[in-house]
Amino acid sequence: MAEANRAVGRLLREYVDLLKLEEGSAQAFRVRAYERAVAAVAELTRDVAGMTAGELKAVDGIGASTAKKIREYVETGAIADVETLREKYPRPLVELMQIPGVGPKTVVQLRRELGVENLDDLKQAIAEERLRDLAGLGVRTEEKIARAIERLGLHSKERRIPIIRALPVAADIVAALSQLPAVRRVEYCGSLRRFRETIGDIDVVVASGDPAPVMDAFVGLPRIREVLGRGDTKASVLTDDDLQVDLRTVAPGEYGAAILYFTGSKAHNIELRQRAIERGWILNEYALADADSGEIVASRTEKAIYDALGLGFIPPELREGIGEIAAAAEDRLPRLVEERHIRGDLHVHSTWSGDGRSSLADMVAEAARRGLQYVAMTEHGENLAINGLTRDEVRRERAELDELAAGHPDLTILHGAELNIGPDGGLDYDEDFLLEFDWCVASVHSHFDFDVPTQTERILRAIASPAVNAIGHLTGRRIGKRPGIELDADAVFETAAATGTAIEVNCHLDRLDAPADLLRRARLVDGLRFVISTDAHHTTELSNVTWGVRNARRGWVERAAVANTWTRDRFLKWAAAKRRT
DNA sequence: GCCGTTTTCGGCCCGACTGTTTTCAGTCG
Numbered sequence: 119m120a121e122a123n124r125a126v127g128r129l130l131r132e133y134v135d136l137l138k139l140e141e142g143s144a145q146a147f148r149v150r151a152y153e154r155a156v157a158a159v160a161e162l163t164r165d166v167a168g169m170t171a172g173e174l175k176a177v178d179g180i181g182a183s184t185a186k187k188i189r190e191y192v193e194t195g196a197i198a199d200v201e202t203l204r205e206k207y208p209r210p211l212v213e214l215m216q217i218p219g220v221g222p223k224t225v226v227q228l229r230r231e232l233g234v235e236n237l238d239d240l241k242q243a244i245a246e247e248r249l250r251d252l253a254g255l256g257v258r259t260e261e262k263i264a265r266a267i268e269r270l271g272l273h274s275k276e277r278r279i280p281i282i283r284a285l286p287v288a289a290d291i292v293a294a295l296s297q298l299p300a301v302r303r304v305e306y307c308g309s310l311r312r313f314r315e316t317i318g319d320i321d322v323v324v325a326s327g328d329p330a331p332v333m334d335a336f337v338g339l340p341r342i343r344e345v346l347g348r349g350d351t352k353a354s355v356l357t358d359d360d361l362q363v364d365l366r367t368v369a370p371g372e373y374g375a376a377i378l379y380f381t382g383s384k385a386h387n388i389e390l391r392q393r394a395i396e397r398g399w400i401l402n403e404y405a406l407a408d409a410d411s412g413e414i415v416a417s418r419t420e421k422a423i424y425d426a427l428g429l430g431f432i433p434p435e436l437r438e439g440i441g442e443i444a445a446a447a448e449d450r451l452p453r454l455v456e457e458r459h460i461r462g463d464l465h466v467h468s469t470w471s472g473d474g475r476s477s478l479a480d481m482v483a484e485a486a487r488r489g490l491q492y493v494a495m496t497e498h499g500e501n502l503a504i505n506g507l508t509r510d511e512v513r514r515e516r517a518e519l520d521e522l523a524a525g526h527p528d529l530t531i532l533h534g535a536e537l538n539i540g541p542d543g544g545l546d547y548d549e550d551f552l553l554e555f556d557w558c559v560a561s562v563h564s565h566f567d568f569d570v571p572t573q574t575e576r577i578l579r580a581i582a583s584p585a586v587n588a589i590g591h592l593t594g595r596r597i598g599k600r601p602g603i604e605l606d607a608d609a610v611f612e613t614a615a616a617t618g619t620a621i622e623v624n625c626h627l628d629r630l631d632a633p634a635d636l637l638r639r640a641r642l643v644d645g646l647r648f649v650i651s652t653d654a655h656h657t658t659e660l661s662n663v664t665w666g667v668r669n670a671r672r673g674w675v676e677r678a679a680v681a682n683t684w685t686r687d688r689f690l691k692w693a694a695a696k697r698r699t
Numbered sequence: 700g701c702c703g704t705t706t707t708c709g710g711c712c713c714g715a716c717t718g719t720t721t722t723c724a725g726t727c728g
Binding site: 143144145146147148149150151152154155178179180181182183184218219220221222223224253254255256258259262275308318319321347348349350351352354364366379380382384387388389390391392394395396400401402403404 | 700701702705710711712713714715716717718719720723724725726727728
């Protein structure tokens, strides 16, 4: 994405926080307007530096004021209104809003009445027991803020944890609650159900006619360290590994409305509710109902509610308030890929690679057992010194594959490789040797901090090789651990499309790479194909295809663009075409 | 600040929980 778009996004996000203090409310219309603008900028596929004020204004969520500010940034490198507010509310003050339970009103009050300018000031004021005397606050609030500060860092409002940590915890809790006799249905919602790569907290919704025992059981689960809040139908807890879990119980007849509401996103919900209001209805977590009579229009299932609102069912992965509702209204939702469509796996390792953990025979057998029609065994190339295969090893591996093939008549086994993209875009082996493979994935495994032109050139060089069928884990990121490389993704997508090179959707939960936001840009590129591949290093990891598919869906990727949903013949013909060029 | 097939002015999503209050403000999702 263009550098200017990122910079504008950062500035507008900062402006949103500053405006919360200026307006004294996070719900002020001006705050919400700029929140929408931030989202609109994030989804722009054009470089803002090249857009006129008029073009900017035409974007949904960007009006005259925001357009002017963006132009101002492009022309001067700064936005005067942001700078003004920045002086009025210095960063250490703004950051106090990160403390759970502390919002803009409280920050302004603390500053006005106690002279609090930063976290140290606040800690001192608490130590001197001065918060308890403020209007609207009290001893309990003072203690609550003190506890929240102690946990800060672990539980700041901005803290997000990688999905790979949240998913197993959520699955455990859902499994435990589903055992309760009082629980009719239970499901995790929130950003986890939308399959965001990082999760703020885990939202669980239960349908039950008898909430009390459910709430009791929830706060008493073995892994719960602290109960943050507890009402009749709603509770929040911390697990022993510091994840916040919110539980909500509703009547069975309200379950659809409840999971819709708690799945979000916030922006999606707001748009849905506006649509309800236009029809004289009201939508909340219990039902879609008539605003006057209260008569229920729909509530039992999400589909019924979407139907009533004149919308097709919108899959959770799309619910980000970035155009999916308009698309549903006009019956042009993407025909998303589903797990059952996947016919092949095109990135699989065995113990031939140094980091593989299951034998070649076991991996192939598992691929066959899972009903795949084709699989590419892709050991590392020789340039990955520790894990890669020498030429001699490649030939011996091929011989073993030939023997295995006889035992699996229904599975087409491709002899592939995962090549290493060197710092200058060079690959393992030589081109003649590479063309002996049936399928090659090329991926970055090192040198993550080059600048954008260097990284882009490096990938483009790899794409230019006739032997390279796909670019593996495009950015090389590890979610929550290592940022990906920075590159001109649009240039990569255009060239990949033009050369018949696929973009891999890597299924590892800590990779999910290419990231969904890049996939949303990629899917707009005519002729670009994707492959959803597990990059499995053990037989159990072939099932990770579930996660890759969900990430692809989040990226609005359609089934038709995913090459490994195609029949064997169509896929093989397509893959061979590039290798002949 | 943004927006409009009811609108260019007058709206803007909705409710639980907490802690402070005696009817509500702030925060959160």
